[in-house]
Amino acid sequence: MFYKLLIIAFLAVSLYGTPSDGQKKKETLLSEKVSQMMEWTSKRAVIRLNGEKFRRLIRAPPRNYSVIIMFTALQPQRQCGVCKQADEEFQILANSWRYSSAFTNRIFFGMVDFDEGSDVFQMLNMNSAPTFINFPAKGKPKPADTYELQVRGFAAEQLARWVADRTDVHIRVIRPPNYAGPLMLGLLLAFIGSLAYLRRNNLEFLFNKNVWAFSALSFVLIMTSGQMWNHIRGPPYAHKNPNTGQVSYIHGSSQAQFVAETHIVLLFNAAVTLGMVLLHEAATSDLDIGKRKSMLSSACALYERLRDQNGFDCNLVSLQSCV
Template identity: 55%
Template sequence: KKDRIMVKYILVVTFLLAIFSLCSCKTKQDLLDEKVKQLTEWSNRRTVIQMNSNKYSTYVKSKPRNYSMIVMFTALDPKRGCSVCREANDEFTILANSYRFSPAYTSSLFFAVVDFDEGSEVFQSLGLNSAPAFMHFPPKGKRKGADTYDIQRLGFHADNLAKWMAERTEVVVRIFRPPNYTGTVVLVLLFSLAGGLLYVRRNSLEFFYNKTFWSILSIFIVLAMTSGQMWNHIRGPPYYHRNPQNGAIHYIHGSSQGQLVAETHIIMLIHAAIVGGFILLNEAHQPKVDISKRRIMAIGGLVLVAFFLSLLMSIFRQKYQGYPYSFLLR
């Protein structure tokens, strides 16, 4: 009799556990459906969802989750002094908009942004000491190292972000940028200004044949192109890099695979100083110039070339480890 009672007890307990398990599964599914529904609603209003610490904990960190999240961590308040956060935010928005209106759009991938002033606890939990930063949160499993975007090497251009997103989520998106007529308007204004100037000076166009004018213009274009301005335009790197460990600011990228905007400006100034030194050396050779001025120009030109060429080689050694040559500076 006792055995029968025990069997009945076990059957009842098993039945109750089965019912509880079914109810629990249903609750999780309902919770997941509610989360996806809410995220979809927010995404329809704005492609990049604004999140604070609570929303991040609920929709990104907590389970259940059958969707991926691409999250940008930033500090858009001007008081924070993040000079590149606004530009990175614009590129991230372009990526999110391109995905929203692409054939690849589904409710399995969402874009979000967490601002430091609204989610400082999130920054602390992830060990973030600088902004902007981009991270991918997969639907299952733990994040891997590649789920953190290498902004220092790749910049924050929307096309590079799209390639990284495709590697992490297998969602391929073609970037569509809104039409920008600023360049066209500026070009029209410049041509109009140049045409008006030529019309006003139509009776005296000697300046048009001035060798000095064309020399300065040519040197400026060469300096701009050789300093890496086109690379900046394509890759969109940050202006400087802040070390997350000690907060130190670096204006020279430590790797040969990348560069900073400030770095290109520094290189451009160094190249300009070297060019100026060679110009002084060339002018010092002219016999029409007074001998004392020629001596000063020669010494000044030699100092400029020697010092700034040494500085350029020193920076090159810093970026390309193992480069064997140096001059004056190491």
């Protein structure tokens, strides 16, 4: 009986001892991965990943953190202007999280450049850039974990809302101070003030209805072309297919648009407006009537001078028309 109990105890220790050792190894490996990610994040908000780092830190278990990765092509030979713009917004979002008081190791931001990790693109069957994908702490990415760039745009605020929806981590976007805007505004106000001072005795232009009409039309054209939508959503200027190299200026969806598309609409609307204004001016302007009166007066004066000099009379021209 004693030997049976001893055997049972030995088997129990053996059975429960092995998983414990494996669990310790997983915890040690996870701790190393988190420490490595934290170290890289302390140096750079967006971690640059290649194929080896991606497989070891993102694909291979264990992992208890989410990683937001931007797949891009920033090398000059790729000629991806949208990638550069998206990278700037992504850097703003990552830095906002890095310097946030709520920063934890729950989420990290990474980047895979095509020229540094083309094998990752092949692994994920990706053929376009930029693309944002959330790799959750548990399981594989779902369709909703791929950011809808063409619909939402790549503004940092829009990315932050998507991150909060996928990870429950709320990031307050803090943009670095931009002194170019206030400087240009100050120069514009100084120019307007100087112009008003120099023409202080002749400010009739402020009451010119054409100036106010042109300003109102410009504002209406800007608003109706979709510039406010661009400001809110931050869409790319155009889209270049990385496979064919073809550039699209018109978005294929009715729920989104490119910046170039709004410029095209603005030009069309401006052309139509200019045509209507010219038609109205041609129908109501007194310019042609004034020219005709001036030519008629000159003809009458010439007729009278010839009549006085040569002494002839002509009934072809009525003097009543020379009024």
